[in-house]
Amino acid sequence: MDDLFVPLLIGCLIALGSALGVVLVRRPIYSAVALLVHSLSLAGLFAILSAAMVAVGQVLIYSGAIVVLFLFVVTLLPTGGQELAPAGNRVAAGVIAAAALLVALGATLGGGIPPVAATFDLSVAAVGHALFGPLLVAFELTAPLLLVAIVGGVVVWRRHEPRPRISPRPVTTGEPRKLVLHR
Amino acid sequence: MGLLDWAWLFTLPGLILTALGVPRDQRQAGYASLAGPIVMLLVAIVAFIGGGQAAVDVPNWLPFLPDGDFRLLADPLSALMLAILGFVASLVYIYSLGYMATDPGRRRFFVYLDLFVATMALLVLAGNLAVLLIGWTGVGISSFLLISFWRDRPGTLGAGLQALAANAVGDGALLLAASLVPSGCGSLVTLNTAQCTAGVGGAELLALLLLVAAAAKSAQGPLYFWLPNAMAGPTPISALIHAATMVAAGVYVLARTHALIGEAPTTSLLICVIGVVTALAASAASLFQANFKKGIAYSTVAQLGYMFAGVGVGAPFAGLFHLFTHAAFKALLFLAAGVVIHGAGGLEGLADLRGLGRFFRFSRAGFLIGSLALIGTPLITAGSFSKDAIIDAGITSARPWVGWLLLLGVVLTGLYIGRLFTIVYMAPAGDPHAVHHDAASERLMDWSLVPLMVGAIAFGWLGSWLMGRLTGPLGDIEPLPSPFAITGWIAFILGAVGFGAAYWYALRQPGAAPARAGATSYAAAAWVAWIARGGYALSAGLARIQSGLLPVYAFGSLIALAVVLLAREFIR
Amino acid sequence: MSSEVLVLGTAVLLFAIGGAGALVHRHPVAMLMCVEIMLNAANLVIVLGARVRGLADAESAALIVLVLAAAEAVIGLALALALFRRRTTADIDTAAELHG
Numbered sequence: 001m002d003d004l005f006v007p008l009l010i011g012c013l014i015a016l017g018s019a020l021g022v023v024l025v026r027r028p029i030y031s032a033v034a035l036l037v038h039s040l041s042l043a044g045l046f047a048i049l050s051a052a053m054v055a056v057g058q059v060l061i062y063s064g065a066i067v068v069l070f071l072f073v074v075t076l077l078p079t080g081g082q083e084l085a086p087a088g089n090r091v092a093a094g095v096i097a098a099a100a101l102l103v104a105l106g107a108t109l110g111g112g113i114p115p116v117a118a119t120f121d122l123s124v125a126a127v128g129h130a131l132f133g134p135l136l137v138a139f140e141l142t143a144p145l146l147l148v149a150i151v152g153g154v155v156v157w158r159r160h161e162p163r164p165r166i167s168p169r170p171v172t173t174g175e176p177r178k179l180v181l182h183r
Numbered sequence: 184m185g186l187l188d189w190a191w192l193f194t195l196p197g198l199i200l201t202a203l204g205v206p207r208d209q210r211q212a213g214y215a216s217l218a219g220p221i222v223m224l225l226v227a228i229v230a231f232i233g234g235g236q237a238a239v240d241v242p243n244w245l246p247f248l249p250d251g252d253f254r255l256l257a258d259p260l261s262a263l264m265l266a267i268l269g270f271v272a273s274l275v276y277i278y279s280l281g282y283m284a285t286d287p288g289r290r291r292f293f294v295y296l297d298l299f300v301a302t303m304a305l306l307v308l309a310g311n312l313a314v315l316l317i318g319w320t321g322v323g324i325s326s327f328l329l330i331s332f333w334r335d336r337p338g339t340l341g342a343g344l345q346a347l348a349a350n351a352v353g354d355g356a357l358l359l360a361a362s363l364v365p366s367g368c369g370s371l372v373t374l375n376t377a378q379c380t381a382g383v384g385g386a387e388l389l390a391l392l393l394l395v396a397a398a399a400k401s402a403q404g405p406l407y408f409w410l411p412n413a414m415a416g417p418t419p420i421s422a423l424i425h426a427a428t429m430v431a432a433g434v435y436v437l438a439r440t441h442a443l444i445g446e447a448p449t450t451s452l453l454i455c456v457i458g459v460v461t462a463l464a465a466s467a468a469s470l471f472q473a474n475f476k477k478g479i480a481y482s483t484v485a486q487l488g489y490m491f492a493g494v495g496v497g498a499p500f501a502g503l504f505h506l507f508t509h510a511a512f513k514a515l516l517f518l519a520a521g522v523v524i525h526g527a528g529g530l531e532g533l534a535d536l537r538g539l540g541r542f543f544r545f546s547r548a549g550f551l552i553g554s555l556a557l558i559g560t561p562l563i564t565a566g567s568f569s570k571d572a573i574i575d576a577g578i579t580s581a582r583p584w585v586g587w588l589l590l591l592g593v594v595l596t597g598l599y600i601g602r603l604f605t606i607v608y609m610a611p612a613g614d615p616h617a618v619h620h621d622a623a624s625e626r627l628m629d630w631s632l633v634p635l636m637v638g639a640i641a642f643g644w645l646g647s648w649l650m651g652r653l654t655g656p657l658g659d660i661e662p663l664p665s666p667f668a669i670t671g672w673i674a675f676i677l678g679a680v681g682f683g684a685a686y687w688y689a690l691r692q693p694g695a696a697p698a699r700a701g702a703t704s705y706a707a708a709a710w711v712a713w714i715a716r717g718g719y720a721l722s723a724g725l726a727r728i729q730s731g732l733l734p735v736y737a738f739g740s741l742i743a744l745a746v747v748l749l750a751r752e753f754i755r
Numbered sequence: 756m757s758s759e760v761l762v763l764g765t766a767v768l769l770f771a772i773g774g775a776g777a778l779v780h781r782h783p784v785a786m787l788m789c790v791e792i793m794l795n796a797a798n799l800v801i802v803l804g805a806r807v808r809g810l811a812d813a814e815s816a817a818l819i820v821l822v823l824a825a826a827e828a829v830i831g832l833a834l835a836l837a838l839f840r841r842r843t844t845a846d847i848d849t850a851a852e853l854h855g
Contacts, residue, residue, distance in 0.1 A: 001758045005761070012765040019772045019792050023772055023776030028782045028785050032788065046799075062824065070784060073835065078842065084844070086779050086780070093778050094776070097775055099771075105771070108751070109767065113807065115807070116807050126810075129811065130810075135815050142822045145826050149827075153833035157833050157836060732848060734777075
């Protein structure tokens with residue numbers, strides 16, 4: 001795959017650059033745009049890696065829906081404009097966490113990775129075979145997962161309506177009790 | 184003998200029936216459970232006489248433990264223990280039918296009792312550490328449930344939690360021992376083999392862990408604190424669990440693994456020291472108790488110290504023999520005390536009970552027999568046979584100071600039991616209207632005392648018969664001292680002197696019971712409360728990590744992830 | 756450096772950058788965006804694995820991860836909106852009521 005090194009390098013650089021953009025800019029709207037660039041660059045990387053189905057899925061689902069959702073929400077929140085600067089120890093914490101993760105992941109993956117297979121079949125048909133074969137259960141479960149996510153989102157967002165009140169009347173003999181519904 | 188392996192299931196039908204409410208009438212609740220311990224007693228006696236051995240083994244039942252088989256072992260030693268359990272439990276059940284006659288929680292009481300008997304039987308029948316641990320925690324839980332039985336009364340829940348705390352220490356030690364034992368290390372009795380001691384720490388560590396567990400269960404050493412406060416529970420429970428059976432489990436385990444103790448000289452020295460110190464200190468502490476049951480409870484702690492010392496000097500049979508006789512006379516003492524307490528309407532302070540024992544003649548006779556047995560009256564009571572066995576074993580062992588100190592301790596024994604007997608039963612009679620007599624309950628309670636009286640008198644003569652049967656599980660046993668041996672008579676004289684001195688002192692001083700404030704309080708001792716406060720401070724400090732800030736939690740998660748990944752690399 | 760190592764290294768770097776960003780940002784949605792970066796990095800590794808092995812089952816797994824990312828984004832954003840709906844500033848440091 002080394003003949004694809006240059007395109008891969010360009011894709012990786014764009015991905016890294018836009019990720020840094022997401023992290024470093026102060027305005028959340030700009031971060032969302034950087035996230036869009038990031039997800040598109042990843043789609044490009046997937047395409048270079050011959051994973052056509054995932055590449056298209058990344059463009060359609062991720063860039064086309066998820067990042068758009070992020071953009072909407074950023075505009076709906078108060079002060080979507082300017083974000084406050086982080087405290088010094090926050091930045092230090094971020095740097096420490098990043099360094100720790102780099103070290104840990106480097107140690108774990110330091111064993112190297114085998115070279116790519118000479119022949120591969122990552123076509124849509126092959127993906128279909130896999131989704132309806134070994135990964136069938138996971139595939140079928142994504143539907144209820146999305147349903148639960150939608151219902152959960154609605155439930156989290158909904159305010160509770162005030163309940164109709166029943167005011168008690170003193171019971172006097174011979175007079176039927178009336179239910180009064182107040183709002 | 185094979186049937187004995189399943190003795191731990193004998194009380195479960197009674198448990199289910201009582202829990203489902205089989206005797207419909209609340210006053211009759213508990214009669215369905217009566218059959219369980221009686222059957223257990225009969226089966227155990229038959230098995231003991233028959234002899235032999237029977238084991239049950241389900242391999243790899245708990246796969247996460249190195250030795251996780253489900254192993255049961257029924258041999259003459261377990262038959263003896265189950266006979267003791269069945270004997271005292273049957274009598275306590277009958278007694279409780281009278282004692283708890285008007286108690287609204289009566290059904291719950293018998294369910295808990297059944298649970299206790301089942302788990303205690305499982306503990307006795309355990310063939311390896313894993314099953315022992317199940318029985319061990321089971322009796323701890325039953326003990327907690329029964330100590331804090333009267334939940335509405337202040338202090339009972341705290342007393343139950345103290346018992347649970349001490350038991351937790353013991354359970355932890357036992358769990359650690361169960362994890363350290365190498366796999367393939369079969370039963371408890373072979374713990375001394377080189378295969379089993381090949382783990383970390385060897386024989387010493389294993390023996391030490393077993394000692395910690397036994398000390399927690401038998402209230403020895405610093406872990407004594409829960410037993411006096413366990414008197415917050417009903418008196419039948421004090422008799423069954425905290426005198427005769429559960430607290431004896433520690434001695435039983437040490438006797439069962441006596442071969443391992445023999446391989447661990449440091450630990451056996453520690454057992455001797457703990458036993459002697461506890462015996463003497465608890466005997467002295469009993470003199471200052473203002474609560475009748477607590478006074479007897481400290482006596483239990485002291486007598487358990489005697490048993491521990493017996494095991495520590497390498498005479499496990501002497502310790503077990505004393506366990507056997509102690510079960511009879513200590514249960515007798517407690518149940519007799521319970522008659523008076525029940526008649527006085529639940530009062531337990533010595534100042535309140537002063538002289539009221541005179542109105543319960545049967546109870547007075549029972550308490551007197553129990554007291555004579557406790558101080559070791561030769562020939563006519565059982566306590567002398569077993570106590571002299573321990574003292575004799577101590578004097579003739581490599582650590583004679585054990586024997587001599589225990590011999591001197593008999594003076595304290597006479598003092599404290601004389602004090603209790605005199606104040607409650609011999610002092611000038613109090614107000615007759617302070618007690619109420621419920622004829623039906625008292626009949627049940629009095630008749631349940633009779634077998635214990637017989638036992639307290641006669642069990643000593645069974646010594647040589649028991650010895651013959653138990654040479655299998657316990658190895659070579661030294662012959663018991665003759666009932667006419669001089670040390671036995673010296674011990675009796677010391678005890679009688681103590682008894683007489685207490686009698687004279689208590690009758691002369693009208694307020695001889697130091698009525699300290701809070702005579703019936705079951706709050707934890709100051710040093711226990713101090714440790715608890717330390718625990719609270721520690722948890723409060725740790726709670727400050729929960730700042731509520733999401734980035735802090737995220738940081739923690741990421742660092743933990745990095746640490747786990749790195750650890751995986753380094754362990755590989 | 757071979758292409759595989761390049762892509763793997765990029766994924767590791769992206770994961771670390773995302774982690775740092777999640778800690779540094781104070782706006783809740785910005786935090787979530789950094790979490791999405793971490794998710795994408797993992798997805799990149801999965802797809803690389805598919806290419807290395809030559810089989811499509813890992814690629815299908817990557818598709819399912821995409822669906823998971825969608826579900827997670829929905830819930831996270833709904834939570835962020837519900838939490839900050841009535842506050843004056845969208846600052847995660849002000850939402851610290853659940854403390855020990």
